[in-house]
Amino acid sequence: MIKVNHLKKRYGKEIVLKDLSFEVRKGDIFSLLGPNGAGKTTTLECMEGLRNFDGGEILIDGLRPKEALKKGLTGVQLQSSSLPAAITVKDAMKLFCTWKKIEYRGDLMEGLGLEELSNKKYKTLSTGQKRRLHLALALSHSPEVLFLDEPTAGLDVEARANLHKEIRRLKEEGTTIVLASHDMAEVEALSDQVGMIVKGELRQLGSPGEIVGNIEKEEWLEVCWRGTIEDFPEEFLFQWEKNKEAYRCRTFDKINGIREILDFTESRSYELLDLKIVKPSLEERFLELSKGGI
């Protein structure tokens, strides 16, 4: 559905996207994950046809992004969308529908709970209501591909859950969704494919499970002793990290790792409170990548 080949973008002398290549399958939810300033929004805006790029190619169903946008193949919810302060919700929908040359989408207004807000001015809407309105506007022409940039930023738990439900419903209807986020839980819960961008480079690409699985041979042992442990032996197999009250270490051999911990505990007469094997989450993987590791 979407092919991004060797995408390059620079702002002045600063290179912000370095040769990005990936594909998004039809009907998938593809997430671009990365820290602030990684290049997620720039990548998305290039794909949306709202920003020119300096090298490479983007094709959406065989069309360049600007053509896809013009033909109504794509719908866009921007990270920081805005509308005139005095425009009402209903007028905003009418304006968008008029320019998309379609009938007024009352069904969409109702479906997203905007009907009761139809006479409210944009400036009086809450962040969640604004997000819902911009989602409705992006969906007004029933696009095949929907771009969502940080769709749940600033939303409360309930609004966030509702939006996730809506995104899943759209996927069930066959909409291809590309979203940018730095919310790991959101990405892990929604995505079929994830592209991790760090400093303009695509560091990882795959399903959330695959990305976590890339380090499947590596596991974490989480250990908790009573009191403070100050005498970790240097020759220890593990690399220790303090994580709140517990200590975490990374190991490629959990049996030996557990044995070492038990020996160490016994030799020092420490009291072991907890010992468990932890699979690294997408969040931990992400943090590792953003620190420049792997």
Next chain:
Amino acid sequence: MKSFLFTLGLKTKLDIRSSEIFITYYGVPLVFFFVMGAVFTSIMPEAKETLIATMTIFTVTMGAFIGTPSGIIEYIGKDLRKTFRSVGIPMHTILSTTVISGFINLSIVATIIYFTAPMFYNAVQPENLVSFLLGVALFTLATLLLGLLIGLYGKSSSKVTMLSQAVFLPSMMLSGIMFPSEMLPRPLEIAGLLLPATHGMKILSSDGIEGVNFAVLAGFILVALILIGVQLKSLETE
């Protein structure tokens, strides 16, 4: 065309809903007209001859130089421009509907002044109506385009306020609406010629056809259109 007309209707409605624009297009000009109209005609009975012209010039200058620039800032903000671009609303539609909406709103106030000034203050209506209407139209268009330019190049509220005042205040003092421009020192009289209000005032207060002043206003329009085109290009490629 349907999309453009819908956008124009909506923009006109939004302008009236916007308190800032409503005050500068309608509120202040009409209050000024009713209060100062009474004062002018009371202390200077000969002001009745030019009351419609002076009040029309004040209304248009106030709306176009104070209201329009601050109104356009909201629309040229990065987020709103991107949102409109994502739906295919071109920037030139936003700018042209701003000018046309301003033209409609200011024409309504000018019409109120035209018909009520004789009733309330015995003001004299212009003899040459065609020249008067053409003059109002040309002057309004020139002033609105210059107001739009201020908004487009000023970009921020503080800069726009300074630029607006830098054009509005001299327009009031040097154009001849407060006192005849011939009474000004020569350098200031010449400086006044750089303002559309001066030429507008000459056209609206004259019974004849002011060909030179019409040409100067057309010149203002041409220059403003070129500069707006340059800025539009830069906004669209930004």
